[in-house]
Amino acid sequence: MAMIVPLGASAQENETTNATGSIPPEVLEYGGDWPLPNYDYANTRATTNASIDAGNVNDLGVAWAFAIPATGAFGAASSNPIVMGDTVYFQDLNASVFALDLENGSEIWAQRYDNASVLGPNGPAVGWGKVFVAKDPFNMAALNATTGEEIWATRIVFKVNETGTLIGEGIDIQPSVYGGQVLTSTVPGTGDVFYQPGSIGVIYALDQETGEVAWNFSTVDSPDLWGNPDVNSGGGAWYSPAVDTERNVTYWGVGNPAPWPGTEEWPNGTSRPGPNLYTNSIVALGTDNGSLEWYAQALPHDLFDYDLQIPPILATANITGEEQDIVIGAGKMGRVYAFNRDSGERLWVAVVGEHQNDQLAGIPPNETVTVYPGYFGGVETPMAYADGSAYVPSLDLSSNYTSTQATGQESFNESVGRLTALEVDTGKVLWDKEFDSPNFGGATIVNDLVFTATYDGVIYAFDRMSGEEVWNWTAPAGINAWPAVVNDTIVWPAGSGEQPVLVALRLGAEGGNVTMPGNITGSQTGNMTAGNQTMDNVTGNQTTNNMTGVPNVTITMPENGSTVSAGNVTVDVNITNFSLVDNLGGAPVAGEGHIHYYLDVAPPTEQGKPAVPENGSYAVSTNTSYTWENVTPGMHNLSVQLVNNDHTPLDPPVTAMVNVTAEGEAGNATPTETAAPEQPETATVDLVAENIAFDMNTITVPAGANVTVNFTNLDTAPHNLAVYTTSAADDPLFVGEIINQGNITYTFTAPEEPGTYFFRCDVHPVAMTGDFIVQ
Numbered sequence: 001m002a003m004i005v006p007l008g009a010s011a012q013e014n015e016t017t018n019a020t021g022s023i024p025p026e027v028l029e030y031g032g033d034w035p036l037p038n039y040d041y042a043n044t045r046a047t048t049n050a051s052i053d054a055g056n057v058n059d060l061g062v063a064w065a066f067a068i069p070a071t072g073a074f075g076a077a078s079s080n081p082i083v084m085g086d087t088v089y090f091q092d093l094n095a096s097v098f099a100l101d102l103e104n105g106s107e108i109w110a111q112r113y114d115n116a117s118v119l120g121p122n123g124p125a126v127g128w129g130k131v132f133v134a135k136d137p138f139n140m141a142a143l144n145a146t147t148g149e150e151i152w153a154t155r156i157v158f159k160v161n162e163t164g165t166l167i168g169e170g171i172d173i174q175p176s177v178y179g180g181q182v183l184t185s186t187v188p189g190t191g192d193v194f195y196q197p198g199s200i201g202v203i204y205a206l207d208q209e210t211g212e213v214a215w216n217f218s219t220v221d222s223p224d225l226w227g228n229p230d231v232n233s234g235g236g237a238w239y240s241p242a243v244d245t246e247r248n249v250t251y252w253g254v255g256n257p258a259p260w261p262g263t264e265e266w267p268n269g270t271s272r273p274g275p276n277l278y279t280n281s282i283v284a285l286g287t288d289n290g291s292l293e294w295y296a297q298a299l300p301h302d303l304f305d306y307d308l309q310i311p312p313i314l315a316t317a318n319i320t321g322e323e324q325d326i327v328i329g330a331g332k333m334g335r336v337y338a339f340n341r342d343s344g345e346r347l348w349v350a351v352v353g354e355h356q357n358d359q360l361a362g363i364p365p366n367e368t369v370t371v372y373p374g375y376f377g378g379v380e381t382p383m384a385y386a387d388g389s390a391y392v393p394s395l396d397l398s399s400n401y402t403s404t405q406a407t408g409q410e411s412f413n414e415s416v417g418r419l420t421a422l423e424v425d426t427g428k429v430l431w432d433k434e435f436d437s438p439n440f441g442g443a444t445i446v447n448d449l450v451f452t453a454t455y456d457g458v459i460y461a462f463d464r465m466s467g468e469e470v471w472n473w474t475a476p477a478g479i480n481a482w483p484a485v486v487n488d489t490i491v492w493p494a495g496s497g498e499q500p501v502l503v504a505l506r507l508g509a510e511g512g513n514v515t516m517p518g519n520i521t522g523s524q525t526g527n528m529t530a531g532n533q534t535m536d537n538v539t540g541n542q543t544t545n546n547m548t549g550v551p552n553v554t555i556t557m558p559e560n561g562s563t564v565s566a567g568n569v570t571v572d573v574n575i576t577n578f579s580l581v582d583n584l585g586g587a588p589v590a591g592e593g594h595i596h597y598y599l600d601v602a603p604p605t606e607q608g609k610p611a612v613p614e615n616g617s618y619a620v621s622t623n624t625s626y627t628w629e630n631v632t633p634g635m636h637n638l639s640v641q642l643v644n645n646d647h648t649p650l651d652p653p654v655t656a657m658v659n660v661t662a663e664g665e666a667g668n669a670t671p672t673e674t675a676a677p678e679q680p681e682t683a684t685v686d687l688v689a690e691n692i693a694f695d696m697n698t699i700t701v702p703a704g705a706n707v708t709v710n711f712t713n714l715d716t717a718p719h720n721l722a723v724y725t726t727s728a729a730d731d732p733l734f735v736g737e738i739i740n741q742g743n744i745t746y747t748f749t750a751p752e753e754p755g756t757y758f759f760r761c762d763v764h765p766v767a768m769t770g771d772f773i774v775q
Contacts, residue, residue, distance in 0.1 A: 201236015
C-alpha cells in the first residue's frame, strides 16, 4: 500500500536549496572518514576511501582495544562509532559517551551517564561542534565535541495516562544531523517496559543549537490508536533515516503495531482493525517541517512483531528499462522492498532466509503455530549498498505463536545467520552465505569486500562480487554491532560477553599483547586470529575507566524465613555499583542516591513518583543498616529499595525483601521460650535462561512455601527472575538480582493466597514470562 502526495511547489523549491549549507561542517570536512551512522546520508555503509581490500585484508592485526564498561540487556554495544579525523566517538549500552584517539585508542574524554535501561541501537551523531546522543530513554543531549561537557538536554518523552503514570515510551535510536537539526525518534517502550497501552513512537527534529523541538511527526495516524488506546500501541523508528540532500526529504523505517499477536480479549490483533498506519512502513518527511510527502506500507495489520526498522538506503536502479531513484527498506519480516523515491510506488520485493506461516492473517483458537522468521529473526541489522548490489544480513530464527501470545522461540544455538547479495534492478538473489550463528553484525562494504559478523564473535570478509570468503577473525566477545572503517583501520564493537571491547583492526598491526583499560584482564589465545596475525594476550594498559555494572541491593541480615526477637529488628544490606550520598531531595544523578527501608509494605516502584507507600512504615537512610523499633510478634516483611536523590525509584527498580517471624514481646530483646513454630513447606525450582527464554513457562509451589530457585543464566545477556501479582508487573512479590552469565540462588516466601501469579525477567519482559501458580 502506498499513499502518494504530490511534492508540490514547496518541495520543488527544496530541490534547489543549497544542500551544502544544511550539512554540518564536520560532515563535509571528514566525508571520507565515517562521519554519519551509516557512512553517508544515503545509508550505503560503503566506502572506497579506505585502503583495505581483498589483496591485503590478511594483513589486518589488532592495533588497540578499549574495554567497554557497559552491561545491558543486549550486551555492551549495539551500533557503530563515528570517526572524524583523529577522533572516534562511541556510545555504549549504558548511554555513556567516549571520545578516543584513533591512533592508539586512548581516551580523550568521557561523559558517563551509566543508565542501564538503554536498549539500543543507540549511538552518537556529530555536527556543529557537538556530539548528540540519547543520554537516557527520555532525554536527548548535546555534548561539547572537544570536552564532552553537556551543553543542553531536552526531554522528549512526557506522555502520561489519565492516572498520571508515565507511559512506557523511550529513545533507542542513533540520531542523525542535517539542516541545523538533530533527527531522532521515540519507540513505544523503554529497556524494561514495552507496548504499554497508549504508547506510540514519534519522530522528532530538534534545533541543534538549543535542543528545542523544531517539528515532530507521529508514526501512528490515529489519535485514538486505531480505536482502542486502552490496549493498543506501536510505531516509532529504531534506526537513523536516510536523507536526500537534493530533495530535502528524510526516509524513515517504522516499527510494528501492538499487541502482537493479540490478547485474550482481542485475539489476532482485533483490538486494532485495519492496516494500522504508519507501522511497518517507509515514511518520507520533508526536512523543513516534517511534512508527509508519501508513505508506503509493506505489511498492513502485522501480527508477528515484523518491524520495517532497518535504515533505508537511497540508490538508483534500472527498473524494467527505466532509471529510477529508489529507496530500499527491510525488516524483521525477512523481506527487502524497493520503492520509487518520489512516489512510494513499490517496485520489487525480495525474500531472504527461511519463511513459514509468516503470511497468516490469523491463528485459529487453541492452536500453536511455528513461524519463520520469529520475533528475533529476519533482517535485524543494517544493510549495505554499492554498484547495483545490496547486501542483507539476516537470521533464520523461529517463534511459536497462538492467537493471543508468543509462547517461545528457537534456540540461538540452532539458528542460522545469513548474508545475501541482491541485484537492486530486480531484487534477484546473486549469492547467499550461511553461518552457524545469528548474524547481528550488519553489512559493511570496503572497496571490493563486504564485511559482516556473527553473534559468536566471528568477523568475516567476502568478495562482494562472488561471495567467496577471503578472511575471518574471532573477537574476544560476541558481536551484535557494526563497524566504522577509516583509511587502514576497522573499528568494531564486540559487546556481548565477559570482555566487551571496542577493537581496532589495522593493516600491518602486530596484534599480540594488547592492553585494555580498567580491571579486565585475561588470556585470549588460539582462535583469536586475523589472517596470519594472532592476538595472544589481552591484558590492560589504561586505568581511566573501570568496569561498572547494574546497581544491586541484597539483605544480608536477617535471613529470609528466620526467627528474630520482637522489639528492635535490624536490617543490614549490601549494595554494589551504587553510591550512597547525603543529597536527599536533590536532582537525580546516575549511580547515586540513598536507601528506603520498608516494614510490612511492598516497595512502590512507579517511575517518576517518590517511592513512598500510602500505608505502612518506611524510613530514609544513607546507611547500610537500619533498626526498626517496637516490632510486634508475628510474621513481618522487611524490604529495601535503592532510590534516586529525589526519592524516585531507579529505572529499572532495584529492591530486595525477606520475610521473618518475630517472637517475644515488643521491646524484649530475648526470644520467648515457646515451642518452635510449625515450619512452612519448602519448594525448590531449577530454572534456566537460554537464548532470551526461560526453560519453563509455569512454576508451581505450595501456598506460603519457602521457595528456593536455583537460577542458571546461560546467555551472555543479563537476566533475573521476578514474581508479580499480575502481568502488569506493578505489584512485586519478589525481585531477584540481575546477573550476567552464571548461577545464583534466590529465596523468598510464596503468597499465602492460592492462585495464578506472574513471573518474568525484568530485563526481557516480553520474551521471558510465565505463570507462577500457588496451590
